[in-house]
Amino acid sequence: MIEANESAYGKLQEIRPDFAFNMSEGLYGVSREAQIPAMLELLRIPYLGSDPLTLAVCLDKSRAKEILSYHGIRTAAFTVIGSMEEFEDAKVKFPAMVKPLHEGSSKGIYNSCVVHDTEELEKEVRTVLATYGEPALVEDFLPGREFTVAMLGNGDGVQVLPVVEIKFDALPPGVNHIYSFEAKWIWDTTDNPLDIFECPASLSPNLQQKIETICRDTYRILRCRDWARIDVRLDAKGEPCIIEINPLPGVLPRPEDNSCFPKAARAAGIQYNQLIQRVLSIAMERCGLGETTVSTSRTSQLVETV
Ligand SMILES: Nc1ncnc2c1ncn2[C@@H]1O[C@H](COP(=O)(O)OP(=O)(O)OP(=O)(O)O)[C@@H](O)[C@H]1O
Numbered sequence: 001m002i003e004a005n006e007s008a009y010g011k012l013q014e015i016r017p018d019f020a021f022n023m024s025e026g027l028y029g030v031s032r033e034a035q036i037p038a039m040l041e042l043l044r045i046p047y048l049g050s051d052p053l054t055l056a057v058c059l060d061k062s063r064a065k066e067i068l069s070y071h072g073i074r075t076a077a078f079t080v081i082g083s084m085e086e087f088e089d090a091k092v093k094f095p096a097m098v099k100p101l102h103e104g105s106s107k108g109i110y111n112s113c114v115v116h117d118t119e120e121l122e123k124e125v126r127t128v129l130a131t132y133g134e135p136a137l138v139e140d141f142l143p144g145r146e147f148t149v150a151m152l153g154n155g156d157g158v159q160v161l162p163v164v165e166i167k168f169d170a171l172p173p174g175v176n177h178i179y180s181f182e183a184k185w186i187w188d189t190t191d192n193p194l195d196i197f198e199c200p201a202s203l204s205p206n207l208q209q210k211i212e213t214i215c216r217d218t219y220r221i222l223r224c225r226d227w228a229r230i231d232v233r234l235d236a237k238g239e240p241c242i243i244e245i246n247p248l249p250g251v252l253p254r255p256e257d258n259s260c261f262p263k264a265a266r267a268a269g270i271q272y273n274q275l276i277q278r279v280l281s282i283a284m285e286r287c288g289l290g291e292t293t294v295s296t297s298r299t300s301q302l303v304e305t306v
C-alpha cells in the first residue's frame with residue numbers, strides 16, 4: 001500500500017512495482033486523482049485505470065460537460081460561478097442545482113442545493129465559495145429518475161453492468177429527490193442501511209438501450225480505461241443526461257456499505273474478489289502484460305490490500 005502523499009514518489013521509485021493497482025486520491029487540488037498516475041507515468045510503471053488527463057478532466061465537472069456537449073451528449077445546461085462578482089452576471093434557470101465544481105461522494109451536496117429563486121441561489125453559491133474555496137457549478141435541475149452505471153473493460157470489450165436505480169421514495173418524506181450528502185452519509189448507515197437502490201433497475205428495453213448507449217459513448221469520448229461509474233438522470237422529457245463520470249469508482253467491499261460498483265457486479269454474478277481480479281486482468285491486458293507475469297500469490301496479496 002502506498003499512500004498518495006508527498007513520500008509516494010520516493011516509495012514508488014524504490015519499490016518499482018511491476019504493476020500498480022491505482023485507486024489513489026491525493027489530498028489537494030483539482031488534479032488530486034491524477035497525481036499518482038502522473039508519477040507512475042514518469043517512472044514508466046504500468047497501472048490500472050484511467051490516465052491523469054481523464055482523471056483530472058472528470059474531477060472538473062464543467063470541463064467534462066463541455067467535452068460531452070461538443071460530442072452531442074446530453075447533459076444539463078450549466079454555468080460556473082467563481083466569485084460573487086460573477087454571480088451578478090450569471091444567467092440561471094430555476095429550479096437549479098448548485099454544487100461544488102471539484103468534489104465527489106456528495107461532498108457539498110445537501111438537500112438545500114436545489115434552489116428555486118435568486119435568494120436561495122445566492123445563499124448556496126456563497127456557501128460553496130466560502131466552504132470549499134472553489135467555484136460553484138449551477139445546473140438546470142433534472143427532474144427525472146436517476147441511475148448509476150458501472151462500466152468495465154476497454155474498446156469493443158466494454159461491459160455495461162446491470163444498471164442501478166436510486167429510488168428516492170426511500171428518502172425521508174418531503175426532502176428533495178437527490179442523492180445528497182445526507183442521503184449517502186447520514187440517513188444511510190452500515191447499521192441501518194437505506195434501501196435506496198434497485199439493481200437491476202426496472203427499465204423498458206428502449207430506456208435500457210438509451211442509457212447503455214449514452215454511457216458507452218461517454219466512456220469512449222472521455223477515454224476512460226478499465227472501469228468507471230457514470231451517473232445518469234432523466235430530463236423532463238425522459239431522456240437520459242450525464243450528471244458526472246467517476247473514472248476512479250468507489251469500491252467498498254461489504255454489501256452493507258451500499259457501494260454501487262460492487263453492487264452492480266454482484267447483480268451480474270461477479271463477486272467482489274472476482275471483480276478485483278477481473279479489472280486487474282483487463283488493465284494488465286491493456287498494458288500488454290500477460291497474467292502469467294504476476295504470480296498467484298502476488299495477485300492475492302494485491303486483492304487483500306484492496
Ligand atoms: N443537474 C442535476 N439535476 C438533478 N439532480 C442533480 C443534478 N446534479 C446532481 N444532482 C443530484 O446530486 C447528486 C450528487 O451529484 P454528483 O453526482 O454531481 O455529485 P458527486 O459528489 O460527484 O457524486 P459521487 O458520490 O457519485 O461522486 C446526484 O446523484 C443527483 O441526485
Ligand SMILES: [Mg+2]
Pocket residue numbers: 231243244
Ligand atoms: Mg455522483
